Amino acid sequence: MNALSRRVFLQGGVAAGGGLMLGFGLPTLFGDVMAEGPSSFAPDAFIRIGSDGSVTLTMPYVEMGQGTYTSIPMLIAEELEVALSQVRLEHAPPDEKHYANPLMGGVQGTGGSTAIRAVWEPLRQAGATARAMLIAAAAKRWNVDPSSCHAELGEVVHKASARRTTYGALAGDAAQIPVPEKVALKRPEEFKLIGTPAKRLDAPSKVDGTAIFGIDARLPGLKIATLAQSPVFGGRLKSVDDTAAKAVKGVRQIVRLDDAVAVVADHMWAARKGLVALIIQWDDGPHATLSTEDIARDLEKGTLDAGAVAQNVGDVANAMTGAVTKVDANYQVPFLAHAAMEPMNCTVDVRKDGCEIWVGSQVIARAQATAAETTGLPLDKVVVHNHLIGGGFGRRLEIDGVTRAVQIAMHVDGPVKVVWTREEDIQHDMYRPYFFDRFSAGLDAAGMPIAWNHRFAGSSIIARWLPPGFNNGLDPDTIDGAIDLPYDLPNMRVEYLRMEPPGIPTAFWRSVGPSHNVFVVESFMDELATTAKQDPVDYRRVLLDKSPRARAVLLLAAEKAGWGQPLPKDSGRGVSLQFVFGTYMAQVAEVEVSKDGEVRVRRVVCAVDCGSVVNPDTVQAQVEGAVIFGISAALFGEITLKNGRVEQTNFNTYRVLRMNEAPTIEVHIVKSTEPPGGMGEAGTSAIVPAVTNAIFAATGKRLRKLPVDPAELRHA
Amino acid sequence: MAYTIKVNGVANHVDVDGDMPLLWVLRDVLGLTGTKYGCGMALCGACTVHLDGVATRSCVMPVAGVGNAAVTTIEAIGATDAGRSIQRAWLDLEVVQCGYCQPGQIMSASALLASNPYPNDSAIDAAMSGNICRCGTYVRVREAIKHAAKRP
Numbered sequence: 102m103n104a105l106s107r108r109v110f111l112q113g114g115v116a117a118g119g120g121l122m123l124g125f126g127l128p129t130l131f132g133d134v135m136a137e138g139p140s141s142f143a144p145d146a147f148i149r150i151g152s153d154g155s156v157t158l159t160m161p162y163v164e165m166g167q168g169t170y171t172s173i174p175m176l177i178a179e180e181l182e183v184a185l186s187q188v189r190l191e192h193a194p195p196d197e198k199h200y201a202n203p204l205m206g207g208v209q210g211t212g213g214s215t216a217i218r219a220v221w222e223p224l225r226q227a228g229a230t231a232r233a234m235l236i237a238a239a240a241k242r243w244n245v246d247p248s249s250c251h252a253e254l255g256e257v258v259h260k261a262s263a264r265r266t267t268y269g270a271l272a273g274d275a276a277q278i279p280v281p282e283k284v285a286l287k288r289p290e291e292f293k294l295i296g297t298p299a300k301r302l303d304a305p306s307k308v309d310g311t312a313i314f315g316i317d318a319r320l321p322g323l324k325i326a327t328l329a330q331s332p333v334f335g336g337r338l339k340s341v342d343d344t345a346a347k348a349v350k351g352v353r354q355i356v357r358l359d360d361a362v363a364v365v366a367d368h369m370w371a372a373r374k375g376l377v378a379l380i381i382q383w384d385d386g387p388h389a390t391l392s393t394e395d396i397a398r399d400l401e402k403g404t405l406d407a408g409a410v411a412q413n414v415g416d417v418a419n420a421m422t423g424a425v426t427k428v429d430a431n432y433q434v435p436f437l438a439h440a441a442m443e444p445m446n447c448t449v450d451v452r453k454d455g456c457e458i459w460v461g462s463q464v465i466a467r468a469q470a471t472a473a474e475t476t477g478l479p480l481d482k483v484v485v486h487n488h489l490i491g492g493g494f495g496r497r498l499e500i501d502g503v504t505r506a507v508q509i510a511m512h513v514d515g516p517v518k519v520v521w522t523r524e525e526d527i528q529h530d531m532y533r534p535y536f537f538d539r540f541s542a543g544l545d546a547a548g549m550p551i552a553w554n555h556r557f558a559g560s561s562i563i564a565r566w567l568p569p570g571f572n573n574g575l576d577p578d579t580i581d582g583a584i585d586l587p588y589d590l591p592n593m594r595v596e597y598l599r600m601e602p603p604g605i606p607t608a609f610w611r612s613v614g615p616s617h618n619v620f621v622v623e624s625f626m627d628e629l630a631t632t633a634k635q636d637p638v639d640y641r642r643v644l645l646d647k648s649p650r651a652r653a654v655l656l657l658a659a660e661k662a663g664w665g666q667p668l669p670k671d672s673g674r675g676v677s678l679q680f681v682f683g684t685y686m687a688q689v690a691e692v693e694v695s696k697d698g699e700v701r702v703r704r705v706v707c708a709v710d711c712g713s714v715v716n717p718d719t720v721q722a723q724v725e726g727a728v729i730f731g732i733s734a735a736l737f738g739e740i741t742l743k744n745g746r747v748e749q750t751n752f753n754t755y756r757v758l759r760m761n762e763a764p765t766i767e768v769h770i771v772k773s774t775e776p777p778g779g780m781g782e783a784g785t786s787a788i789v790p791a792v793t794n795a796i797f798a799a800t801g802k803r804l805r806k807l808p809v810d811p812a813e814l815r816h817a
Numbered sequence: 818m819a820y821t822i823k824v825n826g827v828a829n830h831v832d833v834d835g836d837m838p839l840l841w842v843l844r845d846v847l848g849l850t851g852t853k854y855g856c857g858m859a860l861c862g863a864c865t866v867h868l869d870g871v872a873t874r875s876c877v878m879p880v881a882g883v884g885n886a887a888v889t890t891i892e893a894i895g896a897t898d899a900g901r902s903i904q905r906a907w908l909d910l911e912v913v914q915c916g917y918c919q920p921g922q923i924m925s926a927s928a929l930l931a932s933n934p935y936p937n938d939s940a941i942d943a944a945m946s947g948n949i950c951r952c953g954t955y956v957r958v959r960e961a962i963k964h965a966a967k968r969p
Contacts, residue, residue, distance in 0.1 A: 166915030166952045300911065307916030308907045310851020310891030314917060317850035325845055350834055368845035369854070370837040442855050442863055442917040442951050491853070491917025492951045523856045718911055722957070726914055729953025752860040752949060761942035763955035 148177060148227050150235075154255060154269025156183055160190045161200040161220075162211040163463060164303055165493035166726070167781045168719035169216050171301045175715055176220065179294045180228030180287060182252035183268070185302070192487045195466035206567045209466040212498050213578075213613060214682040214779025217715055221777050222286075229284040231275075238274035239266050289713065289774045298718035303489070315461035315488040318448040320516045324353060326509055327372040327520055328363040329381060330529050333745035334604045336386040338362055345378035355379070356512045363509045369520055376522075388604030388745040393535070396602045396742070397433060400537035403558040408596035409574025412584035415592035420552035424543025428632050432540070432621040433806045436740040437533035437610055440755055443491020445502040445521040449510035455482040456507065457516075461490035463497040471500045475507040494730070495609035498566070499531050527755050528747040532740050533610030534560035535602060538621045548633025549643065553590045555583060555625075558598040559617070560607040574599060578609075582618030582786060587651035587680045588626070588644040604745055611730055615681040615786035620807065623677040623790035628803060637676050637794065638664055650710050651680055653771060654687040657708035661769055662689035671695070671816075672703070675794025677787050684711040684778030685771075688728070690764075690791035694799045698811030702732050702764040702792055707784065709768065712775035720780050721768045727784025728766050733757040735789045739808050822883050824849070825893035835881030839873075840864045842880050843890060851891035851920050855949070862948030865921040866890050872928035872944070891920035899931035899965075906965035914952035922948045926962050935966050 149157040158177055164170040174188040193200040193209070201207040204215035232252050239257035240247035243264060250259045258265045289296070306312040331337060341362050343355040351371025356363040364375035421427070448459040449472070456476050462468045465487045472483045490497050506519040521529070536559035543552035563576035570576050575597060583595050601607075610616055630640035638659045645652035655678050659665075664674060672693045679686055691704040707724050714720055737756035741748045749755040793804045800814055819832045822839075824847060831846050838857075843849040843866070852875060855863030859874035866875045867889040894900030903926045906912075913919050922945070929936055929944035936944065941959055950958070 164915075166913075168914070300908075301913065303916065304908055304911060304913050307913040307919050308904045308923060309895060310849075310920050312916050313850070316854065319848060319850065368833075368837075368841050370834070370841040370845070373857075374834075440951060442853070442861070442915065442949065444854065490915060492915045494951070520854070523858075523861075722911065722914060722954075725956045726953035729955060730951065751858055752856050753858070757949055757951060758953070758955075759947075759949060760945040760955045760958065762946075763953075763959075766956050 147224060148181070148231055150231060150268055150272045150275070152269050152272050154267050155189055156181065156187050156268070157189045157191055159193045161193045161202065161209065162216045163192070163461065163465070163487055163490055165211070165461070165463070165490035165497070167723060168301055168716060169211065170303045171299055172217060172715045172719055173220065173224065174302070175294045175299055176224040177228040179292060180225045181232050183255045185294060185299055187255055193465070195469040195485055197466045206570050208464060208567065210498060211463045211493070212495060212609060214781040214783065217777045218683055218779055221713070225286050226284065229286055230281060233281050233284045234275040234278045235268055235271050237278045238271045242266070242274065295713070295715050296717065299716050312489055314443055314491045315448070315459060316443055316446040316491065316520060318459035318488070318518060320448070320450070322515045323448070324365050324367065324513060324515065324517045325369045325372050325520060326356070326363045326365040326513070326517050327369060327376055327522055328361050328505070328509065328525065329376055329379070330361040330525065331383050331386070332528065333383070333385040333388050334606060335388050336360060337384040339382040339384045341382070342380040345380070346375040349375045349378055354513065356509050358508055361505065363519065365509070365513055365517055373522065385745060391604045391745040392743055393436070393741040396535055396605070397537065400535060400558045400600055401431070403598050403600045404537055404539045404556050406598065408556055408558070408598035411575055411580040411595040411597050413594050414590065417552045417554050417592045417594040420592035421541070421543040421554070424552055425546045426544040426548070426632060427541065428544065428629060429541045430625055430628055430805060432538040432624065434536050434617045434620060435738065435807055436535050436605065437734055437738045438527050438530040438740050438749070438755055439492070439494045439496035439610060440527060440752070440757060441492030441494055441496055444523055444526040445496070446519060447503050447506035448516060448518040449506045450516035451476055451507065451510045455484070458483065458485045458503065459488065460485065460503060461488040461497060462500070462503070463490070463493050464500060467500045468503045471504045472507045475504055476511060494611040495613070496530065499608050501531065523752070524750045527749055527751065530740070531606040531608030533616060534562070534607040536617045540621070540625045542625070542629055544629065544633060548635060550590055550629055551592060553593040555594070555622070556596040556598070557583070557621070558600045560601050561599045562607055562609050564599060566609070578614040580614060580618070582615030582679060582681045583622060585680070586622065587648040587678060587685070588641070589647045590644070605742060611727070612782040612785035615679065619677065619679045619681065619786035620789045620793070623679070624793055624805070627675070627790070627794045627797065631797070636665070641676070641678055648680070650685045651678060654678070654685045654708040654710050657769055657771065658687035658689050658706050661708065661767060662691070662706035664689060669693070671799055673795045673798025673800070675791045675796070675798055677791040677794065679783070679787050681786060682779030682783050683776070684709060684780060684783045686783045686787045688787045688791040690788060690795045692792060692795040692799055694796060694814050694816070696816060698814035698816070700736055700792070700796060700809055700811070700814065701762065705764050705766045705788065705791070707766065707768045707787070708771065709783070710771035710773055711778040711780050711783070712773050713777045714770060715777065717770060720770055723780045724768045724784040725766045727782060728788045729758050729763060731785040731788035732764070732792060734785070735792045735807060736809050818881070820880050820883070822880065822888060823885070824888040825890060831880065833880060836879050838876050839866065839878040839880055839883055839888065840875040843875060849890050849892055853917055853920055855918065855921070860949070861918070862925060863918050863921040865924040865948065867894070867924060867928055870928060870931060872925045891924060894924060894927050897927065897931065900927040902965040902968065903927045903930060903962070906961040910957050910961040910964055912954050912957040912961050914954055918948060918950045922950065922958055926958070926965070930962065930965055936962060
């Protein structure tokens with residue numbers, strides 16, 4: 102989320118919002134010291150230096166591919182002057198007082214491309230503070246001036262007397278040193294780790310099969326369950342005939358819930374066979390006839406009414422009356438599934454006196470809370486072991502899978518691992534919302550926009566997920582990428598109508614609000630350029646005089662892509678520009694459209710200015726991956742409902758990009774010492790309009806509804 | 818029904834239905850969790866293992882069909898020449914992100930390299946297009962296979 106969400110959540114005084122600094126104050130420091138004994142000390146809730154010299158970082162974020170297990174320790178290691186390999190990671194326990202993410206409204210969460218942005222200063226402060234205390238302890242021991250000592254590779258060195266001592270030997274003494282109120286952070290030119298490609302710490306275990314994801318949890322006596330939930334959201338279980346299922350070898354138990362049924366077995370195959378053998382009657386409930394078309398029609402109608410004003414600059418209505426040319430366009434984006442490679446799963450052991458959970462979660466404290474609520478146990482009787490996540494993309498910001506697994510486990514004696522089939526995973530996802538957008542613009546005689554009107558309707562995730570973040574009909578995520586555009590638009594009005602679709606749950610999806618807004622804004626901007634008969638890059642450039650960083654990435658991407666150079670027949674280039682997640686990004690996509698309308702993205706060039714870069718290799722990898730993720734959505738991604746049921750089932754009907762369809766991807770990173778921006782998601786929102794704008798360049802066909810429909814692109 | 822299957826050089830006796838896919842025998846019976854479940858229909862390749870060196874989707878391979886074939890999984894692929902160079906290339910080029918699909922990617926890539934020491938782009942496409950990566954590591958998977966081919 103962008104800087105706005107920080108303002109809203111922090112200045113709004115959401116109580117837990119200041120979580121980041123909680124552990125950093127003196128009282129907590131000494132509290133921790135007392136608790137842990139004199140031989141180790143904790144400059145804050147995040148770092149522990151043991152008397153054996155070990156440096157342990159209590160990791161508030163979970164690794165799901167974004168490289169956070171490498172980039173976050175880099176911040177500590179840089180200022181603490183230890184090798185990156187010296188830092189050990191421990192998952193933070195569920196504890197929103199100490200480990201809340203201030204950029205996620207005080208939720209202990211990993212998401213929204215917030216991790217580096219949230220801890221860039223504090224973690225380096227913590228490292229520098231610890232280093233200063235270790236140096237002070239050594240200087241005291243040697244009776245020398247601390248300023249005559251320095252730290253390197255886990256040791257304090259007094260050069261003049263050629264003495265050196267390890268951090269481990271100093272940790273006990275350092276705990277007795279008063280915490281300095283202010284420590285100087287390194288200047289960027291002094292960085293040894295930050296800005297230099299670092300090897301991922303989680304890579305070795307991920308290439309030899311030893312990495313343990315939630316789905317790999319193993320326990321003595323573990324049973325495996327799989328489930329069927331009501332095929333229509335909001336439906337109920339009417340009856341189950343389990344005669345045949347019980348006869349399947351290895352099936353142990355059938356668990357009936359209000360709106361689901363699970364088969365518990367010795368292994369997944371028996372559970373799956375048992376599930377297929379069940380004869381289930383559902384009461385479909387109120388959404389039995391719902392279709393996506395119904396939802397789209399309602400949203401379209403909704404945008405005829407005024408919405409909450411997300412941004413109002415100048416006087417659009419007045420400016421429109423003076424426009425020489427007017428442009429109108431409507432856009433729609435579909436529901437999308439996450440389809441992470443690791444299907445939903447959660448292992449639970451419910452006992453009389455407690456509950457233990459093994460799961461990969463982006464919100465571990467919420468996982469704990471739902472288990473406590475579901476079982477009726479006190480919070481402190483619920484232990485959650487977080488795991489590597491086999492693809493999050495927002496899906497693991499939801500706890501429905503944990504709740505479900507606990508409901509099942511309450512009927513089972515001993516631990517049970519609930520594994521969703523791929524079909525269940527896709528048909529009971531919580532989806533990127535459907536949006537309907539209405540645009541109108543007025544252009545002056547030179548073709549430049551003097552009025553920009555954008556109104557859209559769809560679900561607000563924040564309103565459900567973090568209600569205090571939804572105010573006056575708005576939330577910072579849903580409008581992110583639609584307001585505060587990098588362009589200088591003298592008259593601009595953006596309105597949003599919250600309309601929750603019936604019968605289908607919605608959730609965050611990689612690149613969140615911008616996943617929708619950047620597509621529509623950058624498509625419409627392209628339409629304006631076309632109307633003005635101007636080059637799409639030139640047209641944007643003229644509007645960027647007040648945003649030099651945006652202008653720079655636009656021009657860099659265009660230059661590296663060879664913008665304007667000839668392409669083969671039926672090919673085209675498209676551009677996009679965005680400022681979201683605190684990061685400036687421009688992309689140029691090259692596509693080729695076959696006679697039968699199939700789109701092939703051949704090459705993508707990305708220029709990015711994400712401020713200070715921690716691990717450049719991760720920045721590049723995140724763009725590469727986010728681009729592939731976005732192309733999947735642009736070309737294939739669509740969840741549809743028919744008779745209340747999700748029509749897609751597996752990777753054959755919910756297609757994603759494959760190796761033979763992947764473009765080459767070039768990433769150009771702008772050098773900068775500005776504060777870091779988020780990098781986990783930006784590439785996804787940026788690629789979608791770059792692709793559709795390229796399709797327009799290749800075919801003259803403007804696509805206003807995703808995903809791309811090859812039938813619209815067939816040509817001779 | 819009892820079956821004896823040779824996995825990573827070790828004979829294992831399992832008493833399961835013959836239609837049980839090898840994937841679940843490996844994961845839920847033998848505890849070899851490196852091989853992953855992704856789709857159950859041979860659509861995504863996360864479950865790829867080798868049967869006598871041939872890349873095989875274990876999620877649709879009934880245990881009764883394994884017979885005397887030598888099963889190799891991600892846990893042991895590093896003991897083969899191709900597997901070792903692929904794993905090293907994966908680390909050199911920092912291929913992994915979430916890592917969930919990577920055992921399958923590595924098994925497919927190892928089988929490719931073992932049968933074709935210098936695969937070109939179309940050979941890579943043919944061998945690797947059955948392996949989905951949602952993190953989108955395809956660019957690096959391709960480069961890493963070429964890297965491994967260069968430095969066996």
